[in-house]
Amino acid sequence: MHPRLALVLPFVALAIPAFADVTISHGYSTFGDLKYGPDFTHFDYANPDAPQGGTLSQRQLFGYDTFDSLNAFIIKGDSAPEVSVHLYDSLMVRANDEPDALYGLIAETIEYPEDLSYVTFNMRPEARFHDGEPVTAQDVVFTLNALRTEGHPLYRNRFADVLNVEAETDLRVRFDLAGNAGSGLLGAIAELPVLPEHFYDTVPFADSWMDTPLGSGAYELTNVNAPRTLTFCKHADYWAANLPVNVGRNNFDCFNYEYFADDTVGLEAFAAGEYHMRVEYRSSSWATGYDFPAARAGFVKQMLIPDGSPGSAQGIWLNMRNPVLQDIRVRQALDYAFNFEWTNETIFYGAYYRTDSFFENTDMQASGLPEGAELALLEEFRDQLPPEIFTEPAFVPNVSGNRPRDRAALRKAGELLDAAGWVVGDDGVRRNAAGEPMQLDFPDSSRGLERIMIPYTENLKALGIDVEFDIIDPSSWTQRRQAFDFDLSSTAWQVAVTPSTELRAFYGSAAADAEGSNNLTGIADPVVDALIERVVIAESREELNTTARALDRVLRSKHIWVPGWSIDNHRVAVWDIFGIPEEPAPYDFFRNMDFWWFDREKYDALVAQGALDPGL
Template identity: 75%
Template sequence: MNIRIPAILTAIVVAASAHAEVTISHGYSAFGDLKYGPDFTHFDFANPDAPKGGTMSQRQLFGTPTFDSLNAFIIKGDSAPEVSQHIYDSLMARAYDEPDALYGLLAETIEYPEDLSYVAFNLRPEARFHDDTPVTADDVVFTINALKTDGHPYYRNLLADVVAVTAESDQRVRFDLAEGAGSAFPGDLAELAILPAHFYDENPFDETWMELPLGSGPYMVTSVDAPRTITFCRDPDYWAADLPVNVGRNNFDCFAYEYFVDDTVGLEAFAAGEYTMRVEYRSASWATGYDFPAAQKGWVKQMLLPDARPANAQGIWFNTRRPILQDIRVRQALEYAFNFEWTNETLFYGTYNRTDSFFENTDMEATGLPEGEELAILEPFRDQLPPEVFTEPPHIPYAGSSSPRDRTALRAASQLLDDAGWIVGDDGMRRNADGKLLSLEFPDDSRSLERVMVPFTENLQALGIDVNFEILDPSSWSERRQTFDFDLSATAWQVQITPGAELRAFYGSEAAAAEGSNNLTGLADPVVDALIERAVQSETREELTVAARALDRVLRVKNIWIGNWHLGAHRVAVWDIFGMPDQPAPYDFNRGVDFWWFDQEKYQALVDAGALEDAF
């Protein structure tokens, strides 16, 4: 393999090679070989001839109903998630047709020894922020230190294995890593958005603000009307436009996002042509909501796009910091009250599968009895785990029935609550021996989930539980979530194709004590911590798969959530004005949209038909 190495680095490489084998490469993969060689011209799923122009307008990403900050990296405020997607470049860019491979973007090459005691990135001298300031190693150092010190708890947990980060020259940055950081960790570092240190001289990193952020990526924020709209338009002088990772990418002149607190209003706006691309999260809307005139005339298309990534870890999470929920029998009873079968058939038109696993839709999901290497991983913890981990298949929740009030499930739940000491009184409510009422707070900010959660809470009330399901405004819910001021939370996490250090943020003991962390349940268990580290430190995908199965098995026996549902595909509706690759990237639909393009002929046809106004 012929790799061009800047002359200034040659002595460093030679010296390092005298002590240990050092790899210098144009790309990085945690496990296995890279698909694309150093001379590749574009990703196979990209169309290098895609035309440039037009606007992709869509509803806000991830269902976030509002925003009041453009600082996307801290816990304070409600940030617009699109900011981190469009305006910042990272050291390397992911290839979405490989499970864990990245190729040089800001960094021309990556360097690391066999033991991964450090990783170094050699930056491209031509890299520039939007104000034409060079991107240097000092900016990387600033980014890492800011995220570790004042960033969202997710970043603080993710970066725990960075012992030191050093700018060895303007174009070379080195990360010294803790022992056992894991082979996926260099990829985690390579994907982080790199921030301009000088921008934060006047815009404190740890505060919310609405100043237009500065990045080095393909787009800039050009207009903001918080909390309703945000628009990103192409930097005409984008420094990396012709790099192989960007060929056939970033084809739209602008991305525009419309924010809707009420998703019903959002669908009506889409039907009227106020925006032109929509990911549909509601099965009822998908089944019955697209009968408006534009869809009937074929101007709007519905597409089901496959997703090869793990299903989101979506569920109703129990906050075990609360004494009531520390009794597993109570948590098991609450699980019985969620009737998936009725919910799926009645509300979701039978489109979903039940989520049982924290690694659903992958071979990392635990099945059957533990055996072989998985059993060997679990064996040292036998005396710290329930016996059923070794004697029974992994926990699968009761599916429910076609009746909204499943008597079998409610009887089982009632018995569990009785056994836990929560007895029904003359008033029909459950209290313990001290007379304390079994009361649960269940706040949320999503009207679209209300139709699902109200029947669940009605089942809880039928059991004699005083449950308060309350729809809050987004800022109030965000504040309560950050301080763990809830008993139940309906939340979904994106599961990585190659799980690694981020597992600590969701399930690790250290994250349990960090305000605003992603460890909603407050799980702090040494066995879970040890299994997370086993997964993080896996040297092959086979090792990772087995470690994840062991972790999945243990998490499931702890009943820390009520697993919800998954589809394994994306429901996407578009006004028929876009082109897209013949073979879309299988591993990330959201970023795969970056490889779509505006089809001027299709657009003009809809304008001529009176379907859309001529805005371009």
């Protein structure tokens, strides 16, 4: 019996043999038993007595610069990510203190056979959209079909193994799954945001728009001032307020988001009390930017909040759709040109460590030589892999000196470029045998990257490469990224604690030519594809770690990026007016903010001292 089966009962259905073992459960875990039983009252990290009220006002999520769309599910436009965070309930919701467990929200129970050939969700009859219409199985069917046909390519890859979805009744929806679809797919389906089919009778799903979306979650969108402000306030009659997964959650009356294209202005606004919480993405601001009166007086505090989720795969991604970058020696040379050590010391105030893995800070990160089960797995592909996979440790980037221009590293980069046929001419420009100069285009929309990337591009120019680093407006950058109209892109991906089908969207061949996909490098490799599928069908945490390490090792050997930098916590600054659980859950920091609360006494004390204006 598979270890994830929490409750196995004899069950008879038309589509499966009589007396087949079927799990019927209040929750689902990809591997192992569930922490919380069917009678749990709230998550351990929730405060069931948390006060209600107040507003959590913060800077925009994830450092986005702007938004011009409220449709969060397509590739068109710059959508506001906060919409998908607050508006839509899903069939099940993750527990932030378990790596891969979900518990029923819209769905009261989940059913699936041991062979995972299908999964069925039994939905709560009380579930309602904000307009009072019931959430039905037909809405779930609509959601999956719309996402797979007209949604972002990420959804097409993630749900490629769903063969069919059917509303068996108004409150029972069944997904038929391909063989070897993997246990992680059930969790991905359970997390689907359920969209209201009737809303899209008049609003086109595939278009970018600014209509107020209709959801079923605890909050509704109450104010939009594009591209500056979004406000979400509690729905007055939220149907799921008292479910165990929501006890101690959704404590604020409102969430308010302030967008700043210039983060220096954003920090000044925070210092003035115009908003009250910000996640700090710039190490220089964290080190030097909080020396303002409110911080010195103790009204504002800086916190380092650990996060057990995998570190971001942050770096400069190399678009191999450009023939110049198809030569691995060229890609290796671009890696040698980045001096992380000088950058970290001079620009980052020593805050980071170097990223070297696509599964950073996890047991899925490859190291040393392959051995044991990982070696046995790689042996299956030996004739398709370079020999150094078996004879050399997993690739780690070069360690440079404390000057911006590391001569030894640049000399090695030059040798690699020479060997690739790109030779420096009398004019100092590298050209190939046809006399064509090496030209690389490096667009971005973040002014904050200039101080990091200009020294890097200066090193590339010293090598004879004609590289243009250009800051463009966010909308233009979105369009170019979707069309893969770039050579280098500074981007960060973060995989799930238990990665699964989403890996296809980042590194799978099917995503390589899909416009707008997350496969920025255009990698299309049969061994990578095969290892991704092995990750998807892994039946234990040990097997997942082993297979992911093999995938990590192979990806790193291909030099598809210049590895960037990582940090193992979140830098959070707050005006001291919030209550935070004493033992926050280890996973998903942004979802954990749902369990904070407004502390009226602290707030009134700051108002009395003149530090904040009254009004919350």
